[in-house]
């Protein structure tokens with residue numbers, strides 16, 4: 001609890017000066033608002049006792065004072081609204097950046113368990129809800145306290161009965177808030193969770209729209225989205241229903257002050273306890289008090305959203321990335337590229353099945369190893385373990401004899417080039433995408449990398465050449481073109497170790513030939529591990545590992561394995 005409070009306070013730190021000024025101006029404007037009825041009271045009770053010209057003079061002077069005070073309230077409010085709102089947005093952006101930074105450092109296991117859409121909803125909605133409450137809570141609480149105390153003191157001095165009524169109404173409002181808040185918070189938490197699921201569903205659907213359309217499942221998806229929306233609407237309905245009782249109740253309590261003060265005031269006036277001037281001022285004070293009571297109700301609803309957001313953000317921020325640099329981690333210098341897997345045990349997350357039990361193999365510098373095996377046998381997992389996308393349960397992976405756990409993560413990954421089946425291109429220009437792994441690359445280096453990857457010709461054929469913008473996720477490029485850009489990226493990065501997950505499924509013959517040629521160039525003098533789908537890769541590999549159910553069942557060159565007439569031969573003949 002204390003940690004959470006400390007965390008909350010830390011969000012104020014960069015804006016403490018703005019916040020202090022914001023609250024000071026709020027206090028000032030509230031005092032002015034409270035003081036104006038006192039002037040009115042003086043005008044209605046005292047001024048008429050003076051002779052006419054003096055009374056007019058005093059009234060004019062006091063009117064000018066009221067105008068000046070109102071103008072100063074305008075400036076106070078302007079600062080509070082402008083700077084105050086900006087500080088809420090800046091704080092929201094700070095929280096968003098904090099979550100984003102945290103997410104960038106999480107390893108693959110974290111993302112295996114989280115839906116992207118949900119994370120997006122934490123960054124967008126929860127961060128803003130939290131910042132909004134952080135900004136508004138002190139303002140509303142302060143304004144309410146000042147106005148309530150002022151009204152209470154005023155009534156207490158003028159008429160204890162009214163002060164007592166005020167206190168009673170306030171206690172009722174307070175009990176009402178205490179009773180309803182936990183209920184509102186519970187339903188709000190549910191509704192936020194359902195909303196995040198809705199965003200996650202939306203994200204998944206739009207990312208997989210090609211699959212949806214290829215299976216002509218649009219109507220099924222629309223129905224699913226409609227029913228998810230219905231669930232959300234039902235949850236919102238609960239909130240609206242509770243909120244209507246809550247707001248209605250508070251509104252009635254608060255507004256009841258007007259008839260109570262009017263009726264009681266009328267009786268007091270008939271009995272001569274108060275005069276008409278006092279009576280008007282009583283009503284003005286009730287009016288001054290109603291505003292903060294309603295803000296308090298608003299705040300309570302924001303508060304519930306903020307608390308839910310804060311809890312969810314805290315959960316995300318408290319998840320520690322398992323893959324971090326060890327205290328004495330080192331930087332690899334001039335990597336030769338020997339890779340050793342020693343007694344490797346690995347399983348994914350909470351899964352009870354080990355992918356590898358005591359896996360052992362080694363790859364010599366500059367060798368090209370092809371991994372072959374049925375789907376689900378562990379080929380991709382081997383590739384993911386080398387850059388530490390996941391950490392081992394037991395055993396060690398060595399590069400040039402050094403345990404990768406002892407190498408700085410950034411340095412380790414700088415030494416490995418990854419070309420994946422599903423190439424991800426960022427929205428931006430072709431040039432920006434090629435130099436993603438080396439932002440400082442010169443124009444000449446970028447063009448050379450593109451030429452090596454046989455991408456230069458198709459790039460210069462595009463309308464704006466290297467400056468052509470590729471749509472989100474590279475939608476405007478063919479599969480083969482995207483892969484050639486991914487290979488150009490790796491040429492530019494120039495790592496000593498290469499991991500390549502071959503994609504043949506959506507490549508035409510021409511692209512396949514280009515990729516094959518560029519791969520031949522790329523793998524020269526680099527240690528390469530290929531998840532092989534192409535026969536040519538398999539035939540040319542220095543060694544082939546046949547993997548079945550997490551075990552290397554055969555090892556050797558193409559010829560050796562064919563001669564053996566075992567599992568590999570069966571695979572090969574099947575190809």
Ligand code: ADP
Pocket residue numbers: 112348349351355373374375376377378379380381382
């Ligand atoms: P391959 O690349 O040979 O097809 P993988 O290495 O992808 O096989 O998968 C090996 C095993 O690990 C399979 O049983 C698969 O279901 C499981 N697996 C792969 N990725 C994950 C993951 N992210 N979370 C949990 N299990 C996974």
